Amino acid sequence: MSNYSINSDSIKFLEKYLNEFSPTGHENEGQKIWINYISSYVEKIQTDLYGTSVGIINPNSPYKLIIEAHVDEISWYVNYITEEGIIYVSRNGGSDHQIAPSKRVIIHTEKGFVHGVFGWPAIHTRKPFEEKSPNIDNIFIDIGVSSKNEAINMGVHVGCVITYPDQFFIMNRNYFVSRALDNKIGGFIIAEVAKMIIENNIDLKFGLYIVNSVQEEVGLKGAKMISKIIQPNVSIVTDVTHDTCIPMIDKKIQGDIKCGLGPVIGYAPSIHKNIRELIINTANSKKISFQRLVSSRSTGTDVDAFAYSNKGVLSALISIPLKYMHTTVEMVHKKDIEQTILLIFETLQVINNENKFFID
CATH class of the missing domain: 2.40.30.40 (Peptidase M42, domain 2)
Structure with missing residues (x-):
């Protein structure tokens, strides 16, 4: 199993990225910071008309896998x-x-x-x-x-x-606190996955599209557009989900999720069983702790846009437990971030080595 821990350079990127303003429909300044960071780890950068940004590794492959987050903040x-x-x-x-x-x-x-x-x-x-x-x-x-x-x-x-002008800080060493962790923490995660692929000299047999979408907060708009452009075979979406162990939340309705216990693997009609089970099997084999969450009709995330686009895309959702969503003091646990980066990195290697979901 590979190792990953957030280092000081990564923290500097995350702080700069979170502190920049990226309101829905005006994401450009945040995207500039993200593109500048990820450009060292990809072969190609592309941006669509509304500002969704994509870093591509192995752009000439006919088989395309997306890992995705969204940049816009409320x-x-x-x-x-x-x-x-x-x-x-x-x-x-x-x-x-x-x-x-x-x-x-x-x-x-x-x-x-x-x-x-x-x-x-x-x-x-x-x-x-x-x-x-x-x-x-x-x-x-x-x-x-x-x-x-x-x-x-x-x-x-x-x-x-x-x-809001509120800025990033670290609380009690383990918690990252900021506005816009929903879902710039996902943008950080997928950028770090790209970094790990390059630093570990992984030779991908498919095209990896690292996508930072716009306008998720108003109806998954950026994901809908970019999916039609890329036409991927597989998508693994990151977003945040509620830590339900804080006061005034009913676990019978919202599920039982807690910061620090690992990434959350989703169950919903838009989440394809095969890709979800591959992620779960990878987590188990690599001893990565994870949690499970059910979404009854829709996930409310970009996975719904990717899954039902084009002729259908094999899609899954990995979420980060988060406290106080849509406030200026959103909180995530450092361990959950690190474990999610590892889980996506290890899952991509399984797909790469076993040629899962792609036809020779």
């Missing part, structure tokens, strides 16, 4: 500016209205960043029996102006994207 749009300069918002992806009050924000304008805050009325001003919860109708942003014209003169207009 965000907000400026939706309405009052005459007093208060800004109301619309979601760009599944942004959580309940965490918004008192959060700092950055509004992306053609004139540069405009800083602001999600305001909220002080507790002293609220009637005890008429408490209002934060929702999309009442959360608002204050950028320190007194009129709509003042906001417009700063470059703010309807349609500007809004992100």
Whole structure:
């Protein structure tokens, strides 16, 4: 079995990648960082019209296997500016209205960043029996102006994207904490797999397409487009899934998943049994701990887009347990990241050595 541990150079890449803004529909700056890192480990880079980026090893092979993640992070749009300069918002992806009050924000304008805050009325001003919860109708942003014209003169207009400025840090040595771990941690994982292939001189018998898709958070859009372009035979998708051992989650509904116990192998109609069982057998033979999770109808990840594209693609899903999804303090365990990288790397070697899923 090969070994892998996250080193300081990899951490520097991950930190830079996570801290850069990549809101859905505006992923370009994050993609630049990812492409710059992965370009040393692939033979070819291609990018489609909407920004999905692909690093390719062995691009001339007729047999194509994708390992995939998505780069986009949830965000907000400026939706309405009052005459007093208060800004109301619309979601760009599944942004959580309940965490918004008192959060700092950055509004992306053609004139540069405009800083602001999600305001909220002080507790002293609220009637005890008429408490209002934060929702999309009442959360608002204050950028320190007194009129709509003042906001417009700063470059703010309807349609500007809004992100949170929270940045990456390591907590208690084992936990990586950041916004946008959903799913930039997947982009990190697939880049590290490519790195391992090159550093271990693996001679692939198929074309490996390392795909960092855009617009997953609004309906798997990037994966749908790139699958039609590449027309792969096999796809192994990475994403995050919920750690269900935190308070207020019902394991009977959400499953029993915990950070630190290994990658999560998915079961769903879009996940093909043969490729899933190959991954499980690889994990068992290489003594890589893993967990299992069922998705009833759809996984809600890019695996659904790949599986049902073209004439059908043999697809599987490997997820990373994550705490506090769609907040600015998403958390993943270092061990789960390392074990997922190893599992994908070892699975690719089994496919390579046994010529699984490809016809001579």
